[in-house]
Amino acid sequence: MSYKKDSMKNKQQGVDDDVKYLDEVKYLDELNWDIQPDRDLWPDVHSNIRFAGKPELLVKSSTLPAHKSAVQRLWMPMSMAACMMLALGAFVMSSLSFQRAQDTYQLQASYIDYQKSQISLIEQQHAHVRAQFTTLLSGELGTINPATVAEVQAVLLTIDSASLELKEAILAQPTNANYSSMLAHTYQQELNLLNKFKTANGMSI
C-alpha cells in the first residue's frame, strides 16, 4: 500500500518536473489561430437565431452601470409606485369593509332595540290582561265549575312556560324576528282563550 503510494507520488513528481521543463516550449504559438472557414456560416447562424427572439438577459443591473436599459433603470421607482398603489388599495378596501361592518353593527343594534321595545310593550299588555282576568276570576269562583277553572289555569301555566322559553330564545338570538313573532302570537292566543272563557261563563269586564 505504502509502496504504491510512494510509487504514485514519485510518478507525479516526475510528471511535474517534465511539465516544468516542457513549459518553456510553446509549440502551439507556431500555429495560425485565425482561419476563415471555406463557407460563410452566418446565413445558417442567422436562420437559427432569427426566430429565437431577444436573448434572455441574465446580467445583473450592477454589472452594466452605464448602459442600463429603461426597464433596468426604472424598475426600482416602478416597484415602489406599485407597492404604494397596493398599500393604498388595501387601505381603502379595509376602510370600506370596516365602515360596512360598522353600519351593519349599528343596524343590528337599532333593530334589537326596536325588538326589545316591542316585546316590552306586549308584555305590559299581557300583564295587564292577566291581572284583570285573575281579579275577575277570583270574584266569580263560586259560580264557575271548579274543573273548568282548573283546566284554564293549567292552560295558562302551559302558556307561561312556552313564553318563558321564547324569551330565553330571544335573549340568545336577539336578531331572530321569528321568536318575537311567536311570543306575540302566544300572548294573542292567551288573550283569545281568556275572552272565550269570559264569554262562555257570562263574565264581564
Next chain:
Amino acid sequence: MLEEESQLVLRSQSGDQIAYEKLYRANIGKVFALCLRLCGQKELAEDLAQESFIRAWQKIGSFRGDSKFSSWLFRLTSNVVIGHLRKHSKWQVDSLDEEDSYETSEWQQTQSVNRPFGLHQEIDKALRCLSDTARVVLIMHEYLGYQHNEISDITGMAVGTSKTHLHRARKTLKAQAEQAA
C-alpha cells in the same frame, strides 16, 4: 472603423442581430480555428463553430463583461466541442496508466483526407496523433491559458489526469518537432 466590442455586445444582448453579425465576423476566424484544432476535422469544425455562435446568441445575456467577449466565446466554444466529443468519440477523463491511450484512433486515421490546410505541418501532424482528450487539454492549457483546475471544471476530469494528459501531449509534440528538425 469597427464599433467597440462592448457596444456590439450590449446591442446583441438587447436582440440586435446586425450587431451580432458584426461580432460573428470579428470572431469567426478564431472560433473556427479553435474548433478545427480541438476536433481535427474541417467539416465538423464548421458545424461546431456554427453551433457555438447559435449557443452564444442564446446565452449572450449571461455575459457580464468581466472578461473579453472573445474569452467568454472561446470557453463556450470549448464546451460545445467537448460536448460533441463526449457524445461521438473516445473521451477519457479517468486517470491514465497506459501509453496506448495516445495511439492514433481509428477515427483519426480515417480523417486524413480532411486535414486542415495552411497549418504548421509537423505540429498539426503531432496534434492529430493525440487522443481527443489530450488534444483538448493541451489546447485549453497552452492556447486558451486555462489552469488545470479550470480544465477540470470544464471537462469533468481530475486535475491529476489533466496534468498527465498535458505532460504526454507535450512529449509527443516535442518528439514530433525534434524528428522534423
